[in-house]
Amino acid sequence: MPAKPKFYLTTPIYYTNGLPHIGHTYTTVVADVIRRYKRMRGYQVVMTTGTDEHGVNVERAAKNAGVPESEFVAKMADAWRALWEELGLSAEEFVRTTDLRHVRTVQWLFKLCRENGYVYKGHYTGQYCIYDNAFVNDAKPGDNCPDCGRPTETLTEENYFFKLSAFQKPLLDFYKKNPDFIQPESRKNEIVSFVEGGLKDLSITRTTVRWGIPVPGEEPHVFYVWFDALTAYLSAVGGPDYEKRGMWPADLHLVGKDIIRFHTVYWPAFLMAAMLPVPKQVWAHGWFLMDASKMSKSKGNVVLPRPIANMLGMDALRYFLLREVAFGQDGNFSYDALVTRYNSDLANGLGNLASRTAAMIEKTFAGKIPKAGKLEAADEALARETQAGIGEVLDYFEKMNFARALESLWTVIAAADKYLTTQKPWSLGDSEADMQRKANILATTAELLRIVTVLAHPVLPDSTAKIWTLLGQPGSVCAVELDGLRWGQLTTGAPLGKPQTLFPRVEKSEAIERIESMANEELNPSTAPAPAPATATSAGSGAAAAPAASEKIGIEDFAKVEMRVGQIKTAERIVGADKLLKLTVDIGTEIRQICAGIAQFYEPDSLIGRKVAVVTNLAPRKLRGVVSNGMIIAASVGPEGRPVLAGFPEDVEIGARLK
Numbered sequence: 001m002p003a004k005p006k007f008y009l010t011t012p013i014y015y016t017n018g019l020p021h022i023g024h025t026y027t028t029v030v031a032d033v034i035r036r037y038k039r040m041r042g043y044q045v046v047m048t049t050g051t052d053e054h055g056v057n058v059e060r061a062a063k064n065a066g067v068p069e070s071e072f073v074a075k076m077a078d079a080w081r082a083l084w085e086e087l088g089l090s091a092e093e094f095v096r097t098t099d100l101r102h103v104r105t106v107q108w109l110f111k112l113c114r115e116n117g118y119v120y121k122g123h124y125t126g127q128y129c130i131y132d133n134a135f136v137n138d139a140k141p142g143d144n145c146p147d148c149g150r151p152t153e154t155l156t157e158e159n160y161f162f163k164l165s166a167f168q169k170p171l172l173d174f175y176k177k178n179p180d181f182i183q184p185e186s187r188k189n190e191i192v193s194f195v196e197g198g199l200k201d202l203s204i205t206r207t208t209v210r211w212g213i214p215v216p217g218e219e220p221h222v223f224y225v226w227f228d229a230l231t232a233y234l235s236a237v238g239g240p241d242y243e244k245r246g247m248w249p250a251d252l253h254l255v256g257k258d259i260i261r262f263h264t265v266y267w268p269a270f271l272m273a274a275m276l277p278v279p280k281q282v283w284a285h286g287w288f289l290m291d292a293s294k295m296s297k298s299k300g301n302v303v304l305p306r307p308i309a310n311m312l313g314m315d316a317l318r319y320f321l322l323r324e325v326a327f328g329q330d331g332n333f334s335y336d337a338l339v340t341r342y343n344s345d346l347a348n349g350l351g352n353l354a355s356r357t358a359a360m361i362e363k364t365f366a367g368k369i370p371k372a373g374k375l376e377a378a379d380e381a382l383a384r385e386t387q388a389g390i391g392e393v394l395d396y397f398e399k400m401n402f403a404r405a406l407e408s409l410w411t412v413i414a415a416a417d418k419y420l421t422t423q424k425p426w427s428l429g430d431s432e433a434d435m436q437r438k439a440n441i442l443a444t445t446a447e448l449l450r451i452v453t454v455l456a457h458p459v460l461p462d463s464t465a466k467i468w469t470l471l472g473q474p475g476s477v478c479a480v481e482l483d484g485l486r487w488g489q490l491t492t493g494a495p496l497g498k499p500q501t502l503f504p505r506v507e508k509s510e511a512i513e514r515i516e517s518m519a520n521e522e523l524n525p526s527t528a529p530a531p532a533p534a535t536a537t538s539a540g541s542g543a544a545a546a547p548a549a550s551e552k553i554g555i556e557d558f559a560k561v562e563m564r565v566g567q568i569k570t571a572e573r574i575v576g577a578d579k580l581l582k583l584t585v586d587i588g589t590e591i592r593q594i595c596a597g598i599a600q601f602y603e604p605d606s607l608i609g610r611k612v613a614v615v616t617n618l619a620p621r622k623l624r625g626v627v628s629n630g631m632i633i634a635a636s637v638g639p640e641g642r643p644v645l646a647g648f649p650e651d652v653e654i655g656a657r658l659k
C-alpha cells in the first residue's frame, strides 16, 4: 500500500495573557473540521496549536499575579490545553514557545539567516515607557503610554535586524508562482500592494525585554515577537530535524485577518533567507462580532465556548460557527441566532430525521433496516439528488466554503423530509405490496441518512457517531473514505442501535439565560459561588458539605444550619447538565426550586412525593445556569460517590425542623 499523503495544518499559537474566547475557538474548530475532513480523504494529518508565552505583556501579567513568569505561563498553557481537550479539539502537537525544542529551533533559524547574510546589527529608536519597560509601538515623541498613561521617552537600543527589504522581489515572484498561497483572494490583493509599496528591514531582537529566547552569545539580546512566535510552526514538527518528521512545509496556516501580513510576508521571508521550504497556503478568516464590534474582555462582550458547549453540546457550536458565516468574512455572533439554528437545523432537521427514521424501522421491521426491492421513480429521484449532493458538498469542503457545504447537505435533509411526507409510509397497510413499499421507503431514507451522516461527520463528530451506531452500520463513521462514498452502500439487516437523544429541543429564552449565566460565573469567579466539583457539592451530599472530617465545630455552628423535611413535587432533567435534576420541593412554608446532582442515579419520576432532608437557609446559587435555592442531603456512597437520599417515613410532617 502506498504511504498516505501528508497534510500539516496549524492554528495560530495563542497569546497567554488571557484565556480562550469564541474567536480562538472559531479558528481551532475550523482547523479540527479540516483535519477530520482530510483524514476521511485519506491523508495523514498533523495539526498544531499552542501558546505564545514571551514578551512584555506576559511579564506584566505574571507580575500582577505575583508569580514568576515560568510559573504563570505553565498554568496558562495548562488551562488552554485543558479547555481544548474538554471541547474535543486537542491537536497532535501543542507547542509552547518556552519549550526547549522551540528555543533550539529559533536559535537555529537565526543562525541560518545570519550565515546567509540576512541579519545585521543596527539601532532601533522608539518611544519607551520606563514604568512598563517596553517600547510603545507606533508612538510619536510626546505620546503617553497606552497601558499606564505615563509620558514615554525616546530611547535608542541596539537590535539585530532582518533584511526584509531584500525580499520584495522574491516574495512578489513567489505570490505569482503560487496564486493560492494567500486566501481569500481579497486579502491577497491587500498583501501584494503592501509588498509592492516597499519593505523596511525588521528589528528581530530586543535588549530591553527580559522574558524571551536569548540570542546565543549576544545576551542581553532576546528574540522579539514574530521571529519567535512564527517559528513555532516549524518547532512543532521537528525544528532542525524537520526532514525526519516529514511534515514540513505546512500545507495550511489558519489565521485571523489581523495577523495575515506576518504570516504571508515575514514568515516566508525568514524561511527563504534560511533556504527552508515555505508553507503552501495561509488562510485568513474574519471576526465574529458582537453587536457589530470586535469582542474583547474590556468591552465585556466576550462569548465563551464552554457555557454554549454545556448547554447545547459542542456539535451545536461547531455547526453554528461554520454555517452562520462564509469562511473568510466577518459575521455577527448572537445567542439568539445560535439557539434558532440549533432548534431548526439540528433538533428539527437532522436530529428529527434520524430519530423518526429509526422509530419507523423499529416499529415496522423489528429494528432491522429492510432491503429495498425495485425502486419507484420517487425513490430514484431522491437517490439521484443525494448522489449529486455528495459531489457538491465535497467540492465546497475542498474550497473551504463550509457554509455552502452545510447548506447543500441540509437541502438533502429537507428533500428526505419532503419524501417522507409525500410517500407516507405510516399510511400503508400490511399487505405484501404495502410492506415492500414501506421497505423501499425506509431503506431509501436510511441510505440518505447514512450518506448525510458521513458528510456531516467533520463538522458534527459526536452526533454523527451516535447516528452511525443508531443505524447499526459497521465500523466507525470517521473511518469511512469520502472518495468511495456513493449511494447503495447501506448495510441492511443488522439491528439498529439503542435510541439516542441527539439534539433535544430547547426553549430559546431559557437557553440564552442559562448560557449567559454560566458565562458570567466563568468570567467573574470571585463574585459567583464556587463551582460545583463533580457530583459531590451539587448533589448537596452531606459528606461533601462538611469541612475536613477531623475538624470539630461547636453546637452554635451547627445551629446556624437550618434543615427541614421537604417533599419533592416535580423533578425533571436539565438539558446540558447530565448530572443535575431540577426539583421543586415543598418545605412547609413555601415551594422551592432546588438542583441536585443525582440525575445519574435517580429517575425523575421515582422521586415525586418522596420526603427528603433540605438545607433551607443556604444562599441561592446557580448550577449550570439554573437557580438552586437550597440543598438536598444525600449520603455519598462508594468510591464513585453515588448519592443516596436521606429519607423519612410517611407520617413525618412536611416542614419539620431537623435538629
Ligand SMILES: [Zn+2]
Residues within 6 Å of the ligand: 129, 130, 131, 132, 145, 146, 147, 148, 149, 150
Ligand atoms: Zn506605561
